[in-house]
Amino acid sequence: MKLNLLLLSFFWIGMGTALCQNINTRQQELETQRLRLNKEIKQINDLLFSNKSTRKNIIVEVENLQVKLNVREELIKVTNSQVNLLTRKININERNISSHEKELGFLKEDYAKMIKNSYAGKSFQSRLMFLFSSKDFFQAYKRIQYLKQYTQYRRKQGIIIGEKTQLLQQLNNVLIQERQKQVTLISQNKEVQEKLKKERISQQSLIISLKKKERNLSLQISKKEKLARTIDKEIDRLIREAIAASNKSDVGGGGKEFFKLTPEAKLISANFEANRGRLPWPLEKGVVVQGFGRQKHPVVKTTTIQSNGVTIATTPSSNVRAVFEGEVMSILTFKGSNPSVLIRHGNYITVYKNLGELYVKKGDKVKSKQVIGEVFTNQQTGKTEVQFSIFNNIKVLNPSGWIYQM
Numbered sequence: 304m305k306l307n308l309l310l311l312s313f314f315w316i317g318m319g320t321a322l323c324q325n326i327n328t329r330q331q332e333l334e335t336q337r338l339r340l341n342k343e344i345k346q347i348n349d350l351l352f353s354n355k356s357t358r359k360n361i362i363v364e365v366e367n368l369q370v371k372l373n374v375r376e377e378l379i380k381v382t383n384s385q386v387n388l389l390t391r392k393i394n395i396n397e398r399n400i401s402s403h404e405k406e407l408g409f410l411k412e413d414y415a416k417m418i419k420n421s422y423a424g425k426s427f428q429s430r431l432m433f434l435f436s437s438k439d440f441f442q443a444y445k446r447i448q449y450l451k452q453y454t455q456y457r458r459k460q461g462i463i464i465g466e467k468t469q470l471l472q473q474l475n476n477v478l479i480q481e482r483q484k485q486v487t488l489i490s491q492n493k494e495v496q497e498k499l500k501k502e503r504i505s506q507q508s509l510i511i512s513l514k515k516k517e518r519n520l521s522l523q524i525s526k527k528e529k530l531a532r533t534i535d536k537e538i539d540r541l542i543r544e545a546i547a548a549s550n551k552s553d554v555g556g557g558g559k560e561f562f563k564l565t566p567e568a569k570l571i572s573a574n575f576e577a578n579r580g581r582l583p584w585p586l587e588k589g590v591v592v593q594g595f596g597r598q599k600h601p602v603v604k605t606t607t608i609q610s611n612g613v614t615i616a617t618t619p620s621s622n623v624r625a626v627f628e629g630e631v632m633s634i635l636t637f638k639g640s641n642p643s644v645l646i647r648h649g650n651y652i653t654v655y656k657n658l659g660e661l662y663v664k665k666g667d668k669v670k671s672k673q674v675i676g677e678v679f680t681n682q683q684t685g686k687t688e689v690q691f692s693i694f695n696n697i698k699v700l701n702p703s704g705w706i707y708q709m
Contacts, residue, residue: 326392333385339708340378346590347371350616361509362520362602363684368506369601370592370616375499382492389485393478400474407467513602524606534637534656535611541633541645542652542697561696562650572649575627582626582706583672585655585691589617591709592688595701611699612654612692613709619687622674623655626706631667631675641679656690 351367513520549563564572575582593614600606629648636642643656646669659679669675680687693700703709 326388326395330385330388330392333381333388336381337378337385340374340381343374343590344371344378346588347374350588350590350618351592361513363686365506365509365513365602366592367616368502368509370590372499372502372506375495375502379492379495379499382488382495386485386488386492389481389488393481393485396474396478396481400471400478403467403471403474407464407471411464510602520603521606524600524603524608528608530639532609534635534640534643537635537637538643538645538654538692539697541635542694545632545647546696564649568649570649571629572651575648575651578627579705580707583624584615584706584709585624585626585653585689586615586617586621586678587624589615589621589689591703592616595703610690612656612690613702614688614690616686616688617678619678619680621678621687623658623676623678623689624672625669625675626653627651627671629653629669631663631665631669634661634663634665642676644675646675650696652694654690654692654694656692657688 347367347370351370543560546560546562550559562568591613593610595610595613597607597609600608623644625646627646627648629646631644632647632652633645634642635645641657641659642661643654644658644661644663646653646655655675657679658676660677661675662677663669663675678687678689691702693702693705
């Protein structure tokens, strides 16, 4: 019966150790996410909410609040996952401690019996009698070896009991730390939830004040969308023209929608692709305020907008940087908008929109992180934003999969 219990105890300890290792790995991943999200919230506060007195536009206020709300909601989800994992780990450790305690109980019980039996025949005379009662020399030798092994086994059992006792103390200490961490995470999550609640109320009050102007807002958004689509069409035209120009040469294989690549261009393309997920940000510091793809407008929920890239908010006078080595393919200047720079990296193109100052021209070779211009700041709204896009030939890509931790 004791043997079965001990085997079952070893099984649960082994299972618990493996599960704890998996939980620890996932916990580290979640902690990395949590720290990143907290850093992002700090950046949002620094970049979007540091100068409340200079903010003039309620729409901008609502949009900025939505950015912060999205990150806070993600932070709450991550922290909840951490708390759930910690609960699982605490339960596993509690089972491990229980198994170790049972095992230690059996060891102590056996050790006590061993000591009792040892004391019963401890006298020197008893040992001599045990040896001298041997039938022959060989039996006497075996009995001497038995006494030695018995002494060694007893000493070993004492060491194991000491080690088990120490291990139990360590496990209990870990359990106390985990419970404290769990309490801290729950407390932090409550704090974030309270902030989220207040910010939602603040946003709702701003949205209510804009309700009367919803029709005008929808018209403004439609006008902006129309301009954005016109610019996107112009970018598509410029890329197609560059593809057509590359196909006039005899180098490599191309087509109407693909660049013909020289050996050098092929190498740049391969290097660009190899750096997927590791490319630097086009700004030294910034926060994504609008994601890629089709999405509801943060203020007028009935209106849908299309984004062929990401919009990054930053501080006034910030420099815009090339995310990879390449050649300036085109500078797009369009009535009613600020200049855009298109940089070619083999069969990849990166686009940087809404620049106030330009430091490059068409045909310039640029290096990774080289400053190509300065972001434009809208004096009416206070916004300092750059729109960033990536294309593979004529296909638009989601930059968040290419830029490091975007």
